[in-house]
Amino acid sequence: MSELKPVGEIRRELRGRLPAEAFQAEPRQLITLFAHLAIIVGCVYALNWLQGPLWAIFLGVIMGSSIFCIGNLCHYLGHGSIVQNRRLRYAAEYFFFAITLTPATVFKVVHNQYHHAYTNGRNDTFRCFAEDERTFLRTVIRLLFFPNKHLPWNPLVLVSYNLVVFSQIGFAMFGRSGRISSVIPLVPTYTRKQRLAIWLEVLGSVAFILALSLLVGEDTGFVLALLVAYSIATAISCFYIYIQHDTIELSEENHPLKNSMNLQSGQFLNWLHSNVSYHIEHHLFPGMNFKYAETLSQLLKEKYPEHYRVASGRKVWADLFRNDIYKTPPTTP
Numbered sequence: 001m002s003e004l005k006p007v008g009e010i011r012r013e014l015r016g017r018l019p020a021e022a023f024q025a026e027p028r029q030l031i032t033l034f035a036h037l038a039i040i041v042g043c044v045y046a047l048n049w050l051q052g053p054l055w056a057i058f059l060g061v062i063m064g065s066s067i068f069c070i071g072n073l074c075h076y077l078g079h080g081s082i083v084q085n086r087r088l089r090y091a092a093e094y095f096f097f098a099i100t101l102t103p104a105t106v107f108k109v110v111h112n113q114y115h116h117a118y119t120n121g122r123n124d125t126f127r128c129f130a131e132d133e134r135t136f137l138r139t140v141i142r143l144l145f146f147p148n149k150h151l152p153w154n155p156l157v158l159v160s161y162n163l164v165v166f167s168q169i170g171f172a173m174f175g176r177s178g179r180i181s182s183v184i185p186l187v188p189t190y191t192r193k194q195r196l197a198i199w200l201e202v203l204g205s206v207a208f209i210l211a212l213s214l215l216v217g218e219d220t221g222f223v224l225a226l227l228v229a230y231s232i233a234t235a236i237s238c239f240y241i242y243i244q245h246d247t248i249e250l251s252e253e254n255h256p257l258k259n260s261m262n263l264q265s266g267q268f269l270n271w272l273h274s275n276v277s278y279h280i281e282h283h284l285f286p287g288m289n290f291k292y293a294e295t296l297s298q299l300l301k302e303k304y305p306e307h308y309r310v311a312s313g314r315k316v317w318a319d320l321f322r323n324d325i326y327k328t329p330p331t332t333p
Helices: 007-015 029-046 053-078 086-099 104-115 136-145 155-174 192-213 222-245 267-272 279-284 290-303 313-320
Strands: none
Touching: 007 279, 007 290, 029 053, 029 086, 029 192, 029 222, 053 086, 053 104, 053 222, 086 104, 086 192, 104 155, 104 192, 136 155, 155 192, 155 222, 192 222, 222 279, 222 313, 279 290
8 A cells, every 4th residue: 555645735735626616615505404494393393283103203203314414514514614704603503503402612622623633543532442441331331332343233322422422511511621431532621611602502402492392282292203303313423423433443643544434325315414424525624615525535536545445334334343342542653
C-alpha cells in the first residue's frame, strides 16, 4: 500500500478541485427540516383518527425516520453548512435539536470540538474504551449494549446511542467532567454559559413534547407512537455511528482516510439521509455542503484508492460483532 499524505496536504489538494459552491451555506435546506417537522406533527394529529396500537406503531416508525433526518440535518447545521449567521444558526439549532431531545450545545461540544478533533484518539467522546480503561461496570455495559463478539447480533446495540447521549447530557447539566463515566470515555468541560444554554435547550425539548401532546386526545396511542419514534431514530443513528469508526483501531493520528469508513449505500438512502454514508468526506471537510460528498468521493477514489474504505452495511455489522469489548490503546503516529 502506498504511503498516505498528511491530512492537511490532502485537504489543500482536494479543496482546489471542488467548486466554490461546495463550501457555501445553503439555507434552502431549512425547508427540508420544516418538511420533516410537518410529517411528525401530521402523524401525531392522525392519531386522533387512526387509533389502536398497530396504527401507533406504524405512525411512530414514520415519525422516527423524520426525527433521525432532522437530527442528521442539525448535525450539518451545527457545522455551518446550512446557515452561517451565528444568531440565526443558533435559533435554528435550538428549535430543531429540541425535536431530537438533544441539546444543541452538548452535541456541538461533544461532536464538533472533541469527536472531529480527536477521532478514535483518547479525547474522542464517541470512541470505544481501550484495554487499559477496563473496569467491571464498563465491561458489563459494553457487553450488553455495544457490538462485540461475545453477544453476536444483540438487538440492545440499537438503543446504545441513548446511553451515550443521555450520559453526556446528564454530565453537562450537573457539572461533572473528566474520565469518570462507565458509559462514555470522556466527558467534556463546559463553561457556565454553556451549562445555562443546555438547561434552556432541555426545556425546549420538554416544550416540544408538551406541544405535540396538545394535538391528541386522551385515548390515543401517543405515548406508544412517541416511544416507537425515538427508538427508530436511535436505531438508525446506531447503525451509522458504529459503521463509521468502530471497526477501526484506536489511534492518536486524526486522519479521516485512516480512522473513518463509508457505508456503501443506495441512491434513495443517500437522498433521504443527506449523504451521511459519505463519512470520510465529512471528516475531511465538516463544513462542506453534503450534496458535494459524491463529487469528493470520486476524487478520493481516483487519488487514494488503496486507502479509501467503503463497505456494505451487512459486512461492517458482521465485522462489528467480531470486536472484543475493549480495544488496543491508541497508538501515536
